[in-house]
Amino acid sequence: MQEVVITYETLFELLQREKDRNDLQKLEPSFFNDTISYIKEKKKILEAKTDSPFANEEIKKTERQLENIYKIIKELYGRREKKIITMAMDRSRTQSNLIDTSVLLKEEKVFFDTLTALLDTYREQILLAVLNERIPFLQGFEYKKQKEEVKLVVKSTKLVRFTGHVPKFVGTELEEYGPFEEEDIANLPIEIADVLINKSKAEEMKEE
Numbered sequence: 001m002q003e004v005v006i007t008y009e010t011l012f013e014l015l016q017r018e019k020d021r022n023d024l025q026k027l028e029p030s031f032f033n034d035t036i037s038y039i040k041e042k043k044k045i046l047e048a049k050t051d052s053p054f055a056n057e058e059i060k061k062t063e064r065q066l067e068n069i070y071k072i073i074k075e076l077y078g079r080r081e082k083k084i085i086t087m088a089m090d091r092s093r094t095q096s097n098l099i100d101t102s103v104l105l106k107e108e109k110v111f112f113d114t115l116t117a118l119l120d121t122y123r124e125q126i127l128l129a130v131l132n133e134r135i136p137f138l139q140g141f142e143y144k145k146q147k148e149e150v151k152l153v154v155k156s157t158k159l160v161r162f163t164g165h166v167p168k169f170v171g172t173e174l175e176e177y178g179p180f181e182e183e184d185i186a187n188l189p190i191e192i193a194d195v196l197i198n199k200s201k202a203e204e205m206k207e208e
Contacts, residue, residue: 005034006031006034006035006037006038007038008065008068008069011035011069011072011073011076012072014027014076015072015075015076015079018076018079018080019079023083023103024080024083024084024087024103024104025103026102026103027103027105029105029106031105032105032107035073038069039066039069042062042065042066042069043066045058045059045062046059046062046063046066080108084104084108084111084112084115085115087099087101087112088112088115088116088119089119091112091116092116092119092120092123156189156190157187157188157189157190157193158187158188158189158190158193158194158204159185159186159187159204159205160185160186160187160188160193160196160197160202160203160204160205161183161184161185161202161203161205162180162181162182162183162184162185162186162196162201162202163182163200163201163202163203164182164201165179165180165181165182166178166179166180166196166201166202167179171189171192172189172191172192177192185205
């Protein structure tokens with residue numbers, strides 16, 4: 001795929017190509033960064049102050065373009081999102097490495113891996129449990145990325161509301177939490193939540 005300079009026309013063409021083809025289409029690795037730069041350039045035109053009628057007309061044209069650009073990006077993302085979800089479902093169901101992930105942007109690859117891991121876990125915890133005559137059992141899930149592979153870690157959590165300021169702190173596994181302010185709500189590992197509750201720094205929020 002040749003390098004593509006982002007313009008209003010190229011965004012429209014990329015969306016049209018995504019709509020016309022069933023498979024996920026390849027984008028330049030820098031697509032998101034290039035698109036952000038393009039939007040910033042358009043916004044600079046809007047920020048330019050001038051009394052020239054020609055400049056004002058250009059500003060109005062740019063405003064309309066920006067509205068359409070946002071619509072195009074949202075639809076492009078939505079169509080790619082649906083295709084990635086289908087790819088993850090196919091990978092999880094078949095456990096096949098034949099699913100081509102080379103067309104995924106790096107950000108989309110994280111989404112794909114995380115979603116596949118989630119589908120795998122729920123299939124194991126629900127479907128396989130029932131097939132083996134076991135009652136499905138699920139807990140809260142925490143995602144961790146290790147060695148470029150997304151792994152799913154089962155972890156019990158508790159929902160709490162903070163009653164005052166709590167500075168940033170490190171958990172038992174060296175993970176960072178906070179800082180938190182009064183009325184903030186967070187889902188924390190049970191052992192950490194209990195410590196905060198016992199110190200009157202937070203209170204548990206019961207699920208109705």
